Amino acid sequence: AQSVTQPDIHITVSEGASLELRCNYSYGATPYLFWYVQSPGQGLQLLLKYFSGDTLVQGIKGFEAEFKRSQSSFNLRKPSVHWSDAAEYFCAGMNRDDKIIFGKGTRLHILP
Amino acid sequence: DTGVSQDPRHKITKRGQNVTFRCDPISEHNRLYWYRQTLGQGPEFLTYFQNEAQLEKSRLLSDRFSAERPKGSFSTLEIQRTEQGDSAMYLCASSRTDRTSTDTQYFGPGTRLTVL
Numbered sequence: 489a490q491s492v493t494q495p496d497i498h499i500t501v502s503e504g505a506s507l508e509l510r511c512n513y514s515y516g517a518t519p520y521l522f523w524y525v526q527s528p529g530q531g532l533q534l535l536l537k538y539f540s541g542d543t544l545v546q547g548i549k550g551f552e553a554e555f556k557r558s559q560s561s562f563n564l565r566k567p568s569v570h571w572s573d574a575a576e577y578f579c580a581g582m583n584r585d586d587k588i589i590f591g592k593g594t595r596l597h598i599l600p
Numbered sequence: 601d602t603g604v605s606q607d608p609r610h611k612i613t614k615r616g617q618n619v620t621f622r623c624d625p626i627s628e629h630n631r632l633y634w635y636r637q638t639l640g641q642g643p644e645f646l647t648y649f650q651n652e653a654q655l656e657k658s659r660l661l662s663d664r665f666s667a668e669r670p671k672g673s674f675s676t677l678e679i680q681r682t683e684q685g686d687s688a689m690y691l692c693a694s695s696r697t698d699r700t701s702t703d704t705q706y707f708g709p710g711t712r713l714t715v716l
Contacts, residue, residue: 492642522704531604531691532643532707578642587633587656588693588705590642 494591502599509564511579519581521562527575574598604708612714620678621711625694637689682715
């Protein structure tokens with residue numbers, strides 16, 4: 489069955505430190521891949537997406553993600569986090585012309 | 601604002617009552633999706649429409665749930681005889697999809713349902 493796994497439920501980093509959130513997918517073929525962010529009480533905001541082409545994808549708010557086919561991974565990175573980055577982050581996959589399957593999310597905490 | 605909008609943002613109801621939520625997609629988006637998100641989980645797919653046609657329903661969508669998109673624009677999601685287990689955030693998303701391309705799904709702010 490198709491699935492998206494985020495192995496870390498919570499991640500805590502200090503403000504200014506680098507960040508990497510992990511995501512693994514299980515699909516028959518390479519899916520479209522997304523990272524969304526959700527702040528408390530808010531809807532989902534798209535950070536970046538990978539459909540094909542360059543495996544390093546740039547997104548909004550200084551985030552980037554790297555698609556690695558050999559590892560079935562699509563990890564999200566940011567070189568220096570800000571207190572405003574504290575939120576829940578969802579990795580998601582989708583076959584073309586289909587619904588999105590989300591991971592369970594990683595809650596990011598920022599230490600001052 | 602041309603984003604996806606949902607109404608109401610919050611709904612508190614008593615068990616056994618019926619509730620209806622509305623979603624207005626981004627203009628000219630032909631696809632509209634409904635997802636449900638419970639505490640500590642990622643959103644789970646419920647159903648989606650292409651124009652006015654409902655193309656797929658998840659097994660999560662019991663007989664008490666019904667969704668419509670009568671004119672291919674806004675959509676409603678109705679839950680009859682609500683149960684406490686229906687308490688969740690209901691998210692709507694829309695996209696523009698044709699035979700050659702699949703566009704990103706853009707999400708609304710959600711409707712938070714609390715069943716007492």
